[in-house]
Amino acid sequence: MSTQCIKEQSNTQPISIFDPQEEKKIELQKFKKSKVCAECKSWIIRQKSVGCGICEDVYHLSCMRPKLTRKPKKWTCTRCLELKNTFPDTNELEIDTLCGRCQKHVQCDDEEFCSKCSKVFHSKCYGPKKVAPICIFCEQQKPPKIKQNKNLVQFLPLKISLKNQNSFILPCCIYDDTLRERCFNSIQYALYCQNISFNDDLVYDSVQKQENNVALEKLEPLTGKDLEAFKKYKQVTKHGYYAPVIVEYNTDQGFYVKAVQPIANNTLICEYAGEVFRFADQVYSTSDSMMSLLETSFAATSLVIIPQKYGNLAKYLSGINNTKKNSKKQQQNVKSQRFNVEGESRVILYACRDIRTGEVLYYDYNEGGFNYNTRFFV
Ligand SMILES: [Zn+2]
Ligand SMILES: [Zn+2]
Ligand SMILES: [Zn+2]
Ligand SMILES: [Zn+2]
Structure with a gap:
């Protein structure tokens, strides 16, 4: 010294x-x-x-x-x-x-x-x-608009059938080039506003990936056509391209997600991405976007996702207000469900009914299991 x-x-x-x-x-x-x-x-x-x-x-x-x-x-x-x-x-x-x-x-x-x-x-x-x-x-320092890689969009079908589907389907491509680019950049802008880097996957920083072990909880496995569709969709969303939705903002709701084209029932919307934490370490978290990932009945081995530094579209979908009568039936058009994806728990958001153009996307935060307070969601 x-x-x-x-x-x-x-x-x-x-x-x-x-x-x-x-x-x-x-x-x-x-x-x-x-x-x-x-x-x-x-x-x-x-x-x-x-x-x-x-x-x-x-x-x-x-x-x-x-x-x-x-x-x-x-x-x-x-x-x-x-x-x-x-x-x-x-x-x-x-x-x-x-x-x-x-x-x-x-x-x-x-x-x-x-x-x-x-x-x-x-x-x-x-x-x-x-x-x-x-x-x-x-606002003045925001990065320039990102040009989209159009080759990726070709993964998505140009037309969707609105017939009843029993398995996950890929969302339909946004027909209009300008609108597609606007939608894509609206997600990037929302992430910029909240100092979040785009990341479409689970980020294992504070826990080991092995801790997300579905053997600790019985979860429905994703198989066959569903798994195939999910994997295909992940290739596109990894680059920030999603279902035909746009992220908008108003002072009452903050950011929210709106459909710009019809979205058929069972269409994949996105995976819930972000950093994975042990629930025991987040009991006092004030985050409004904590999502349950693994529920083992022990806080020390249960896991949650919190998109703090990394995240994707999922962070901007609105939660429904559970305490208002009928609000669930009227509003909910997206379901969040945890699946066993090749041994790892993953949260998948998908349309649970046909969604019309202009509808705001809503899902139930409480479906994950932990009881979050949703009284103040608009
Ligand atoms: Zn001043
Ligand atoms: Zn500022
Ligand atoms: Zn004070
Ligand atoms: Zn109070």
Whole structure:
């Protein structure tokens, strides 16, 4: 060790892991990005919530005591008030509430949050349209449109029969060249907005692939024509080309997927892709796109998929609201099902009825088995 190193080290105050003030700081950092109500821990929608001006923690208006019916102009949560009193001379906690464009303070009732750069903006500074999924700066830096490899599209049939099919079928090719390219790029754009790299497969980073062992759970094997169709479709989707759908955005629903041509019952839509985790490590995850992969009745050996850094179209399909009467029957047009694909569990999304042009694709998050809270899906 050089003398310079020793000198530097001696200047640094040792930080104890159990320092309660340090712990509070870490806790604050952890909660900063959460999108669940800090009180009841269930999913939140922006219009019916109030955010802390310092830590971005959000609460349902109904979860605040006393209950609020209208958003207050400026509000600080009790934890931040406490932290502010603990660190009176630090303004570090307030940096995040400065606008990413004009650098002036942002009031919580006039804020727009960019999911890509994680900066907060005044709504007028956010972008030309308030309805954009990302801020004006991230929008300007988006990559150029990708030219599609047309040879791949030839894998897909040009016509589909709408007769009852008992096995999986390949989706029909999008006839119009311009529309096909627009659909293809809409998926790339949505992934860009959320800092997700396109990947059409399961990504085994934090668990070994062998841990996804279907011997631990009885799953329906994918065989014969179904397996053949699935393998063929994977060749096309590996390059980002999917069924005739487009990814769109609005401020209420976020991203959603819409059919641009009719899709027949039993048509393959996509595989649910992303990083594989042990369920035991994700019990407190606030992710809204966690999907069950393997259910062994033990959290330590059960697996889930969370598209955090890698993902595909599957992340953008909307979940149905299970608690609304009849909503399942009316909305659901896609089914997610786990299959034993040559010894490995895979989640396949397919049309469970004929889908008309213009219909939004909905599936049931709870079909996987774990009980997710779907009360706040639009
Ligand atoms: Zn709540
Ligand atoms: Zn706060
Ligand atoms: Zn501003
Ligand atoms: Zn941004």
